[in-house]
Amino acid sequence: xxxxxxxxxxxxxxxxxxxxxxxxxxxxxxxxxxxxxxxxxxxxxxxxxxxxxxxxxxxxxxxxxxxxxxxxxxxxxxxxxx
Amino acid sequence: xxxxxxxxxxxxxxxxxxxxxxxxxxxxxxxxxxxxxxxxxxxxxxxxxxxxxxxxxxxxxxxxxxxxxxxxxxxxxxxxxx
Amino acid sequence: xxxxxxxxxxxxxxxxxxxxxxxxxxxxxxxxxxxxxxxxxxxxxxxxxxxxxxxxxxxxxxxxxxxxxxxxxxxxxxxxxxxxxxxxxxxxxxxxxxxxxxxxxxxxxxxxxxxxxxxxxxxxxxxxxxxxxxxxxxxxxxxxxx
Amino acid sequence: xxxxxxxxxxxxxxxxxxxxxxxxxxxxxxxxxxxxxxxxxxxxxxxxxxxxxxxxxxxxxxxxxxxxxxxxxxxxxxxxxxxxxxxxxxxxxxxxxxxxxxxxxxxxxxxxxxxxxxxxxxxxxxxxxxxxxxxxxxxxxxxxxx
Numbered sequence: 001x002x003x004x005x006x007x008x009x010x011x012x013x014x015x016x017x018x019x020x021x022x023x024x025x026x027x028x029x030x031x032x033x034x035x036x037x038x039x040x041x042x043x044x045x046x047x048x049x050x051x052x053x054x055x056x057x058x059x060x061x062x063x064x065x066x067x068x069x070x071x072x073x074x075x076x077x078x079x080x081x082x
Numbered sequence: 083x084x085x086x087x088x089x090x091x092x093x094x095x096x097x098x099x100x101x102x103x104x105x106x107x108x109x110x111x112x113x114x115x116x117x118x119x120x121x122x123x124x125x126x127x128x129x130x131x132x133x134x135x136x137x138x139x140x141x142x143x144x145x146x147x148x149x150x151x152x153x154x155x156x157x158x159x160x161x162x163x164x
Numbered sequence: 165x166x167x168x169x170x171x172x173x174x175x176x177x178x179x180x181x182x183x184x185x186x187x188x189x190x191x192x193x194x195x196x197x198x199x200x201x202x203x204x205x206x207x208x209x210x211x212x213x214x215x216x217x218x219x220x221x222x223x224x225x226x227x228x229x230x231x232x233x234x235x236x237x238x239x240x241x242x243x244x245x246x247x248x249x250x251x252x253x254x255x256x257x258x259x260x261x262x263x264x265x266x267x268x269x270x271x272x273x274x275x276x277x278x279x280x281x282x283x284x285x286x287x288x289x290x291x292x293x294x295x296x297x298x299x300x301x302x303x304x305x306x307x308x309x310x
Numbered sequence: 311x312x313x314x315x316x317x318x319x320x321x322x323x324x325x326x327x328x329x330x331x332x333x334x335x336x337x338x339x340x341x342x343x344x345x346x347x348x349x350x351x352x353x354x355x356x357x358x359x360x361x362x363x364x365x366x367x368x369x370x371x372x373x374x375x376x377x378x379x380x381x382x383x384x385x386x387x388x389x390x391x392x393x394x395x396x397x398x399x400x401x402x403x404x405x406x407x408x409x410x411x412x413x414x415x416x417x418x419x420x421x422x423x424x425x426x427x428x429x430x431x432x433x434x435x436x437x438x439x440x441x442x443x444x445x446x447x448x449x450x451x452x453x454x455x456x
Contacts, residue, residue, distance in 0.1 A: 080285055082254075140367060175327070199330065
């Protein structure tokens with residue numbers, strides 16, 4: 001089981017801030033593919049990966065990073081702090 | 083007649099903050115030569131021109147600048163503000 | 165080195181005074197304050213979302229990098245989230261160093277990284293709709309100079 | 311744009327708050343504060359001499375240059391003279407701009423020029439004698455980057 005979190009417009013498009021999933025995906029990219037296949041709202045959120053960022057257990061990561069041992073995955077647009 | 087002002091260690095070496103002088107010098111450098119010829123304390127203050135700065139009527143200037151029309155000359159070491 | 169991620173307003177003046185007064189070896193203190201900018205009077209509010217678990221650790225990691233690169237005596241980051249109105253302070257950074265070049269460089273570095281690497285997202289609530297603020301290419305490009 | 315050359319202490323916090331509160335179009339406020347640094351605990355006091363007639367006009371000329379080079383909404387310079395003790399604020403600069411790059415660059419520019427082109431001279435009164443602070447080659451060199 002893995003916690004998947006969504007922020008900003010990713011959260012708005014998917015319609016929920018977090019969910020707990022069973023997945024066999026071995027990389028972030030494979031998890032994204034599973035999510036996109038679920039429903040139109042996921043497809044809309046993940047349509048353009050270049051406009052998305054991912055964090056694994058609260059550290060920024062790449063989409064080809066492995067998911068082994070990861071407990072929390074977060075998807076969000078590029079940050080706009082400061 | 084011209085007002086000549088001294089600041090920081092230039093003032094301390096010469097022993098006064100300002101004086102009013104009659105001079106026929108046409109440049110700052112010529113005025114410096116006149117001053118150096120007056121007394122030992124002036125010679126001490128003006129020994130090394132590279133460690134001095136000059137302002138004419140409160141604007142930074144060079145030692146070869148003309149004195150025509152100038153009312154106030156100030157000599158001081160490089161600034162250390164901020 | 166203090167990090168505060170908060171919804172409450174902060175007092176720039178009180179924070180600046182407390183930060184400067186705590187210094188015993190610094191000759192230079194730099195502060196940066198970000199204000200909510202109202203482009204043309206159409207902003208009703210700005211909403212700032214963040215990633216609670218990650219935000220403080222991301223900011224501390226950025227601070228650690230700054231401490232490793234410059235000779236700093238101290239640093240401070242305060243960043244608000246929630247709903248803000250025009251001209252309210254969003255966040256502030258303060259740095260203290262023996263010499264001004266370190267204090268300035270570290271403050272700019274902290275700002276560049278906070279902009280693009282700390283998990284905050286701004287949404288502008290306008291009088292005619294709401295829009296997520298898009299990350300600027302120049303903000304990402306600013307990171308390459310460090 | 312305010313310039314104040316004064317013997318009295320100033321309140322960094324109050325000045326920062328007043329400066330930020332006066333902004334209506336700025337998104338970025340940068341302040342720099344210079345503190346009297348005591349190198350190794352031997353400083354009894356610092357005396358700052360200045361050239362009364364020239365100081366304010368020199369500072370205004372530097373500010374005018376900054377306004378010509380960067381997109382600034384506002385700027386402030388406060389510089390003390392007279393006798394100061396360790397860790398007291400000597401001076402501060404504040405800049406306000408729509409974007410942070412302008413606010414940072416203008417504040418650094420103001421500091422670099424104030425250091426070497428505004429007529430102030432610092433004397434360190436030590437527990438074992440007094441000495442005029444020598445201008446640093448690096449401060450003069452800092453001007454060449456602008």
